[in-house]
Amino acid sequence: MTTPPRSRVLIADDDAMIRSALRAVLDAEPDLEVIAVARDAGEAVVLAEQHTPAVAVLDVRMPGGGGTRAAREIRLRSPNTRLLAFSAHSEMGALDQMRRVGVTECLVKGVSNAEIVATVRRLAQAAPGQ
Amino acid sequence: MHDGSTPQRHDRRIPPPVRPPDTALRLLVQNVLDYGIFMLDTRGYVVTWNAGAERIKGYRADEIVGRHFSTFYPAEDVAAGKPDWELEVAVAEGRLEDEGWRIRKDGSRFWANVVITALFDETGELRGFGKVTRDLTERRMAEERLRESEERFRLLVQNVLDYGIFMLDTRGYVASWNAGAERIKGYRADEIVGRHFSTFYPAEDVAAGKPDWELEVAVAEGRLEDEGWRIRKDGSRFWANVVITALFDETGELRGFGKVTRDLTERRMAEQALSEGRRLLSHLVEVQEMERRRIAWDVHDDSIQSMVAVGMRLQLLASQLPEEHATALRQLDESIRDTIGRLRNLVFRLRPPVIDEHGLIAALSSYMAEALPASRLSHSLRDELHEEPRPETAVTIFRICQEALVNVLKHARASAVEVSVRTVDNGTLVRVVDNGVGVDGPVTRQPGGDHFGVLEMRERAEIAGGWWAMTGEPGRGTTVEFWLPNLPILPLPERP
Numbered sequence: 001m002t003t004p005p006r007s008r009v010l011i012a013d014d015d016a017m018i019r020s021a022l023r024a025v026l027d028a029e030p031d032l033e034v035i036a037v038a039r040d041a042g043e044a045v046v047l048a049e050q051h052t053p054a055v056a057v058l059d060v061r062m063p064g065g066g067g068t069r070a071a072r073e074i075r076l077r078s079p080n081t082r083l084l085a086f087s088a089h090s091e092m093g094a095l096d097q098m099r100r101v102g103v104t105e106c107l108v109k110g111v112s113n114a115e116i117v118a119t120v121r122r123l124a125q126a127a128p129g130q
Numbered sequence: 131m132h133d134g135s136t137p138q139r140h141d142r143r144i145p146p147p148v149r150p151p152d153t154a155l156r157l158l159v160q161n162v163l164d165y166g167i168f169m170l171d172t173r174g175y176v177v178t179w180n181a182g183a184e185r186i187k188g189y190r191a192d193e194i195v196g197r198h199f200s201t202f203y204p205a206e207d208v209a210a211g212k213p214d215w216e217l218e219v220a221v222a223e224g225r226l227e228d229e230g231w232r233i234r235k236d237g238s239r240f241w242a243n244v245v246i247t248a249l250f251d252e253t254g255e256l257r258g259f260g261k262v263t264r265d266l267t268e269r270r271m272a273e274e275r276l277r278e279s280e281e282r283f284r285l286l287v288q289n290v291l292d293y294g295i296f297m298l299d300t301r302g303y304v305a306s307w308n309a310g311a312e313r314i315k316g317y318r319a320d321e322i323v324g325r326h327f328s329t330f331y332p333a334e335d336v337a338a339g340k341p342d343w344e345l346e347v348a349v350a351e352g353r354l355e356d357e358g359w360r361i362r363k364d365g366s367r368f369w370a371n372v373v374i375t376a377l378f379d380e381t382g383e384l385r386g387f388g389k390v391t392r393d394l395t396e397r398r399m400a401e402q403a404l405s406e407g408r409r410l411l412s413h414l415v416e417v418q419e420m421e422r423r424r425i426a427w428d429v430h431d432d433s434i435q436s437m438v439a440v441g442m443r444l445q446l447l448a449s450q451l452p453e454e455h456a457t458a459l460r461q462l463d464e465s466i467r468d469t470i471g472r473l474r475n476l477v478f479r480l481r482p483p484v485i486d487e488h489g490l491i492a493a494l495s496s497y498m499a500e501a502l503p504a505s506r507l508s509h510s511l512r513d514e515l516h517e518e519p520r521p522e523t524a525v526t527i528f529r530i531c532q533e534a535l536v537n538v539l540k541h542a543r544a545s546a547v548e549v550s551v552r553t554v555d556n557g558t559l560v561r562v563v564d565n566g567v568g569v570d571g572p573v574t575r576q577p578g579g580d581h582f583g584v585l586e587m588r589e590r591a592e593i594a595g596g597w598w599a600m601t602g603e604p605g606r607g608t609t610v611e612f613w614l615p616n617l618p619i620l621p622l623p624e625r626p
Contacts, residue, residue: 015431017439025446061431088430109438110470113445 006033007124010051012044012070013059013086018109022057022086025113032120040064041073049077054124060087060098072101082123166263169249172256174199174217186242186265188235199261202232204239220246220259229266241270294391297377300384302327302345314370314393316363327389330360332367348374348387357394369398411593412522419481419525426480434473441466482528490524491515494531494549501535502547512550519558523614526594527551527560533583534562534610542566542608557596557615564609569602587612 009026013019023034036051038044041064048056058067071083083103095106105119159167159180166183175198179191200213220226225247232242247260287295287308294311303326307319328341348354353375360370375388441463448459485493491513502509538547544566552559591598591612602608
């Protein structure tokens with residue numbers, strides 16, 4: 001019996017504690033695997049192009065142009081990657097902007113781990129080639 | 131010798147003029163009331179008299195005929211020999227006209243216009259004098275009153291100290307001067323009359339042709355008002371309010387200019403001190419907002435993120451540990467979430483982050499959605515902004531709205547509230563209108579303490595250079611209305 005391939009996830013957040021907590025939460029799932037972690041938008045774009053993850057979880061406010069810039073460029077360089085905005089509570093306005101550049105799901109920081117995992121999984125399954 | 135010529139001359143003689151019948155002429159003269167018309171003999175004794183003379187001088191014919199006409203003259207004129215002198219002049223020049231005081235029968239004076247005509251017969255011999263007298267006392271009094279009022283007016287103008295009031299001729303040369311002008315500008319009348327009024331302007335204004343331009347505008351529009359720097363005799367500057375009025379005569383011809391100057395230097399300094407104070411206050415408010423903003427972002431970016439991460443870790447641990455430990459961890463996670471909620475509230479109160487990123491309307495909209503319970507208070511936001519207020523102004527507007535909406539929530543017992551934001555008069559007009567119990571009339575002072583946050587709202591508005599008002603009627607709701615100018619806050623001057 002072979003285990004099905006785990007869906008590959010990229011995380012981009014400028015907060016170290018968030019990065020590592022998110023990584024721990026997603027890696028604990030048998031069908032998800034965090035394959036790259038970026039600290040800013042530029043790094044996120046480079047790593048996405050390099051690894052073509054199924055899902056990229058993007059902080060909205062981060063150095064290097066924020067989640068909006070990261071989303072726009074990842075759409076160009078890794079078109080199959082599904083995008084999830086992980087925003088602080090006050091950034092609802094920015095979410096509209098991110099939706100316009102191809103972000104299909106948004107989560108507000110503070111939601112339960114279960115909700116995060118379910119959303120990432122849903123996006124991974126929708127990604128082409130999964 | 132005379133043959134041939136005399137008959138000829140006789141033939142060419144102009145026939146004597148047709149005279150009206152003596153009786154008609156006499157009747158006319160005798161009955162004219164407006165003119166005293168009478169005759170004097172060659173020595174000046176009254177020979178005839180008419181109704182006008184009686185009316186003007188008060189004598190009946192039988193009282194005056196035969197008396198010398200010097201009776202009509204004041205004693206000082208008689209002593210100076212004026213009556214006889216007048217007859218002499220009339221003889222020498224045919225007639226004499228004079229205006230002066232004469233005496234009535236009752237001793238009162240009247241102002242007379244007198245024409246004395248010497249009467250010669252055909253042989254050139256003096257036969258007497260015709261005298262026509264008019265009583266001009268009323269005209270004279272009117273002229274006198276006019277002169278007095280002009281004199282009083284002149285004295286008034288001359289002595290006013292607070293205003294420089296003077297005249298310019300048509301080309302702008304100073305034609306008159308008053309005490310106020312001397313006090314304000316430092317020139318005495320003899321130093322300045324005849325000089326051009328551009329003397330009062332700073333060199334840069336003169337170079338720009340401002341004095342002449344001002345006269346042109348005054349001619350074209352009747353008057354011109356200006357505020358600006360002017361120069362005193364000692365070279366110092368003062369801040370002047372100037373009104374130049376073009377003066378036209380009845381025919382429409384320009385006769386010159388009236389100029390009224392006030393020295394507003396003190397007022398200007400007081401205004402500057404006031405605006406300096408206001409600027410300082412604005413600066414303090416701005417510094418306070420910056421500090422709040424910094425704290426808000428620190429809490430937002432650091433503390434909340436950390437707690438979010440801690441919560442995620444706790445949930446993860448709970449899912450990996452046996453149930454007896456998991457329950458405790460889940461409880462811990464709950465309290466972390468509560469704390470995150472409280473911190474987010476704090477951030478919002480300190481500085482709604484959305485105002486910096488998405489502007490006033492978005493901030494108000496999300497505040498209203500968050501703070502007002504939709505179940506018992508329906509709310510709407512009307513956006514008629516043509517331009518986004520400057521960030522400092524937007525924050526002030528937001529804060530006042532916040533205060534007003536908290537009032538609505540706490541005190542109004544309203545079921546609906548509308549906030550409207552409009553660009554008006556180079557600023558922003560905001561109205562917060564509810565349909566609640568209503569305050570009673572305009573709220574100006576605190577009804578015991580800062581019950582409605584009135585003082586704070588008003589102070590915020592006034593510090594920002596605007597105004598604030600709260601009006602209402604019992605049972606008809608309350609309106610909070612305020613306007614803030616969209617002015618930049620001027621930088622504080624450098625302090626040594």
